[in-house]
Amino acid sequence: MNGIELKPCPFCGSDDVFCSQGPEGEDYVECWDCSAKVESYNGLGDAVSGWNARAIDRDDLLKVADECERADVDGVIDWAARNRKAVG
Ligand SMILES: [Zn+2]
Incomplete structure (x- = not known):
């Protein structure tokens, strides 16, 4: 572009x-x-x-998604799953 x-x-x-x-x-x-x-x-x-x-870096994003899933905080699981899907 x-x-x-x-x-x-x-x-x-x-x-x-x-x-x-x-x-x-x-x-x-x-x-x-x-x-x-x-x-x-x-x-x-x-x-x-x-x-x-x-x-932010793709690896950082995945790390944050992992941490959110582990922490099992209300509302962030969907967010983490979306991020994981988005970055493959
Ligand atoms: Zn976006």
């Missing part, structure tokens, strides 16, 4: 991430799957680096 490298979504792990420009000229990066969004008025590069700084 124009040589811009976007990391997977930090919230759902999806690779379905795109960048675009909003009605006020703001550039943003958004996840198709969960609508997580990072925007910037300082150019697309800024939005992208903001997104990538927010993204």
Whole structure:
């Protein structure tokens, strides 16, 4: 995508991430799957680096999912299962 490298979504792990420009000229990066969004008025590069700084590593994500499942906290089991599915 124009040589811009976007990391997977930090919230759902999806690779379905795109960048675009909003009605006020703001550039943003958004996840198709969960609508997580990072925007910037300082150019697309800024939005992208903001997104990538927010993204976490796939292994970290799996580790967090494991910990949540082990902890058996109400409400996070579904979240963990979703993440696991999203990152394969
Ligand atoms: Zn997402």
